Amino acid sequence: MASAEPDGGKTGDDDSAYDEAIGANIRAAREQAGMSRATLEREAGLRPATLASIENGELTYFSDLRAVARALRVRVVDLLPEEPAGGGESPAAETTQ
Numbered sequence: 001m002a003s004a005e006p007d008g009g010k011t012g013d014d015d016s017a018y019d020e021a022i023g024a025n026i027r028a029a030r031e032q033a034g035m036s037r038a039t040l041e042r043e044a045g046l047r048p049a050t051l052a053s054i055e056n057g058e059l060t061y062f063s064d065l066r067a068v069a070r071a072l073r074v075r076v077v078d079l080l081p082e083e084p085a086g087g088g089e090s091p092a093a094e095t096t097q
Contacts, residue, residue, distance in 0.1 A: 020057030021081040022065070027055045029072050029079065043071035 030040050030051075041051045044067040054064060069076045 016057060018081060019059045022059055022079055023055040023057045025079045025081065026051075026068055026072075029074055030055075033072055035072075040068065040071055044068045 030037070037051045041048060046064060046067060050064065054068065059065060065079065066076055069079055
């Protein structure tokens with residue numbers, strides 16, 4: 001039977017893996033920039049411990065991701081994994097072909 005899920009059948013596990021990959025990319029970018037979590041939280045305007053949650057795969061708000069990218073002076077897309085969890089093409093790739 002075909003999946004009736006609105007996200008194309010993506011499971012919570014797929015979402016978790018994707019969020020964890022984003023968190024790992026943020027941690028790597030922060031470390032490359034030589035910033036502590038506290039410094040990045042301050043520059044991004046995040047509450048204490050929010051960045052730790054994001055780096056551990058608990059991304060709740062896109063606005064937090066945008067704020068982190070701005071503070072790191074990178075594009076949001078630079079923090080995203082190269083390929084969506086599950087190995088499929090992103091919807092954006094499908095619409096540009």
